[in-house]
Amino acid sequence: MANLHRYIPMTEQDQAEMLATIGVSSTEELFRDIPEAIRYKGTMPMSSALDEFSLLEHMKELAGRNADTDRYKSFLGAGIYDHHLPVVINHMISRSEFYTAYTPYQPEISQGELQAIFEFQSYICELTGMKVANASMYDGVTALSEAGALAAGATKRKQLVVSRAVHPEARQALLTMAHGLNLEIVEVGCANGVTDLDALRAAVTTDTAAVLVQSPNFFGAVEDLAAIELIIHGAKGLFVVSANPMALGLLETPGKLGADICVGDAQPLGISQSLGGPTCGFFAVAEPLMRRMPGRIVGQTTDIDGKRGFVLTLQAREQHIRREKATSNICSNQALLALCASIYLSTMGKQGLIDAANLNLQKAHYAANELKKRGFELPFGSPFFNEFVVKLPEGVSVKETNLKLLESGFLGGYDLGIAYPELAGHMLIAVTEKRTRTEIDSFASRLGEVVA
């Protein structure tokens, strides 16, 4: 039976009976409404079918040609970090009641997902110090774009001022979005690895819908959010902060420092690197902006028996109700990754998140000192979290250096020259809790040898 496949239960007998019930003689007749001229004849030129064993072998072969962080020691961050994933996470997200469900449209049989999202929203509010959070966004980068769009809509202003210390890909996505919405993007430069406050002051006007910064920023440095807040609120614009959620174990919350919108990527919270996706964006706002938020939101309520329960709520903002007048076109969120983040935070708990953040802080500073000792220049003196910039000796290529490090079993840092021509020859190095002192020492030594 050539038509048999393990995912399809249709037997010849089933097919015959079903066609008879419908009153047609062949499946072909079910496609009689498709004009002959556009019927596809022939076999689509695409990958062929493999049996289960051969497919596993093929996938192993493809996977085997990638240098994974089980085999290589990573000092690479720049938005995606090699953190330890507590083993419970994979066990829980592998429960297929979670991962084979769709958006919880039927709350009576989706309380698990709805409560998980409610708890995620609670976690995000707790971490960021913001009043309300949504169910998640595609990633931190698109969340920042949405924050810009929200700010423009809320202030009826057309200009967004973004720091060049914001992730380059976030700024690129913001530009794409701004073109769609006819917004103007003004970029402000950096000094000493953080946003240049004088330049920011000069850029912000009464046309500015929002200032968008990232902290820790792309260079790993902690921004002076309190100072930036004064500048943008002085012009009655909104303050948008993109935050690293793990760093918020130690750093003061954007909410407390006056952010109107706080976004970020939850990848550091138990989400695998997966070549950069899928991750999970988070999106939190001050209360006045609640009904302007994009995406799904879960709220607590009661059922007819008076029992606590959870539902999708404030849906009047959304595309399936408002269509062209919706606050965003987003439909799905990243529920399963939001679940990862929630399980991570449940596992870490109050002390664990502080400890994890502190391990990152300490090990990164140890690594920075070890590199300094070996004669490397660290061009920026601003305080940093788990990532910092190193200048390689004049004329040494970061790309070539990384290929040599790879041969020694290391994934070297990000080549800043790609996104910042003025920082050619500079490497952005990330150190997480996973790196041991021995690994840091040997990385520093090897880097010294490679560039010598």
Next chain:
Amino acid sequence: MNTTINESTTNASETTAGSAGGFKNVSTKPEKSLIFELSKPGRVAYSLPPLDVPEVPASELIPASMLREIPAQLPEVYEVDVIRHYTELSRRNFGVDNGFYPLGSCTMKYNPKINEDTARFAGFAKIHPYQPEESIQGALELLYTLQNDLAALTGMDQVTLQPAAGAHGEWTGLMMIRAYHESRGETRTKVIVPDSSHGTNPASATVAGFETITIKSDERGMVDLDALRAAVGSDTAALMLTNPSTLGLFEEQIVEIAEIIHEAGGLLYYDGANSNAIMGITRPGDMGFDVVHLNLHKTMSTPHGGGGPGAGPVGVKAKLIPFLPKPIVAQREDGTYYFDYDRPQSIGRVKAYYGNFGILVRAYTYIRTYGPEGLRRVSECAVLNANYMMARLAPHYEIPYPGVCKHEFVMSGRGLKAYGVRTLDVAKRLLDFGYHPPTIYFPLNVEECIMIEPTETESKETLDGFIDTMIRIAEEARTNPEIVLNAPYDTVVRRLDETTAARKPVLNCACS
């Protein structure tokens, strides 16, 4: 197992369902604690690597004013609490693995387990987007092959894998359409959508800077060609169409529609939400579409994840290739792969990195379980299942658009309104029988709409069981509507107060 207290029964849903007695039943299924409510100071669930470097006080590394004054009030629980909490939450959730999930327009097909395994291979799950290209050639080969496979499937010339979801793909496609018109010195401001379209279509058009014109469907559920001709003009940027439509109907006049749009200088956008009906049978590219998105979480079996992550790759015809988001994956003459950023007319970036790679691995795995002939069989069976269900349900529910359907069909529950029963009530009653209800109240142009999509991975026995239940509910509505109106009985919570939830929003536990 079932702890519902009901005057007439305390047993399984079937007996609860059979009761015609009182309905003031109160489920004794307990409320589930929030994880925060399980907290007890001093408990831990974590195990972190040691601090093996000399510790410096945080306040010496970062100014005290930048450090957190009050620690985040996260719960303090131990590992068993975590496991039991999330296991219990999962038991309060219904997925495809729990039972039939005929949610129209969502293609809730079986999510193969091999996909989950391959996506978790270290060589896919533990790689970084900025590693040297030399160190991720296997991943790049997968992406390159998937781009080509999806191009072949849709009849397009090139594909971007960057968009994270269907709506994200729509917007990406519309931004390319805008860039295309702009490159020709044309300002075209209008996007046309039929009234049966997904809400994301007009919403995406707005975010891409377009105005939306909604046109009515004709009495057969097709695009009204006269209305289309009247709407089309020199300001038409694009028509967005789902084909088969959200009514489950193939747009028979698609060739004429394409001509009308193209003659006016507009482009055709294909919303691929319903691609499960047509794989290997007809292709958007052959129908005349210029831009296509696919929902890999629908057609390509990647799990919906409780509402994401998905993936929404976009395919385009040759004339739109220059505008694709960057980078795309390309192959050198020596056979190696690389990210091609040298695309000066690109609309730019739409997402971080290269898309939802973990989802793309699953989709590629899926394609390779079927191959092109197998994918055609997928669509044949999906369409056969839908037509069978429609034929059997037709005597019991109103079918507004008779004839053949594709992978899904719509019914109207308005015949039950005479008994005070609405479509929402029918959906709630289905919960008692262990089914996820169909999509309801969409599309908007069908009164009391019930939209059913069985997919190809369901057996005739499953379909018959659901059909028999739908027939029974219609009968209940006629003979004892109270049964239906008070449903569900057997769920952990029953009908929830959504009005208060929206009027007085409680959106987090406000733990601190």
